[in-house]
Amino acid sequence: MIAYQEFSKADCPEVLAFWRAIAGLGLNPQDDTPAAIGAFLDRNPGFSFIARRDGRVVGALLCGHDGRRGAIYHLAVVADCRKMGIGQTLLQLALDRLKEAGIQRCRLLVLKGNDAAKAYYHHLGWKADTFLNAYSKQLSPAD
Ligand SMILES: CC(C)(COP(=O)(O)OP(=O)(O)OC[C@H]1O[C@@H](n2cnc3c(N)ncnc32)[C@H](O)[C@@H]1OP(=O)(O)O)[C@@H](O)C(=O)NCCC(=O)NCCS
Known part of the structure; x- marks a missing residue:
């Protein structure tokens, strides 16, 4: 049995x-x-979730919002537990919390070469923001 818990x-x-x-x-x-x-x-209590099977972490995602938009990071399910609905359940738990908090839109990033994740999100009805490029800036020296 899979147990879902707040992260x-x-x-x-x-x-x-x-x-x-x-x-x-x-x-x-x-x-x-x-x-x-x-x-x-x-900063984002109650939005992120993990899945455990026999006590072992088999899935997790990080989720939060800035008051305006939601963000999801690092959704993953261990290889031997995939296609059992764990990823979708973790996403739904997080999206429900965002909705309860009044957030109406959520974004996530997928690495360019991760075609399986792109197909996954497409399958679940997420739309690729092809009009966007992601940028970042280092604010302090990396160790
Ligand atoms: C992507 C990932 C989280 C999916 O988790 P999962 O628990 O296997 O997915 P689910 O069981 O919830 O699948 C839900 C639906 O998506 C489908 N699906 C699963 N993986 C898919 C894929 N790669 N492409 C298309 N559809 C997929 C399932 O068949 C299921 O379809 P159905 O509801 O019509 O029956 C998992 O494959 C993973 O951890 N991948 C490696 C990490 C990664 O790339 N994460 C994304 C970070 S951006």
């Missing part, structure tokens, strides 16, 4: 280890530390 700060080391073993996520060494994910969860 708490205590889960950070375990979830990061889980994410690091999944191909296609594009974790960032600066943004994806226990401290950085913990800070995100503090």
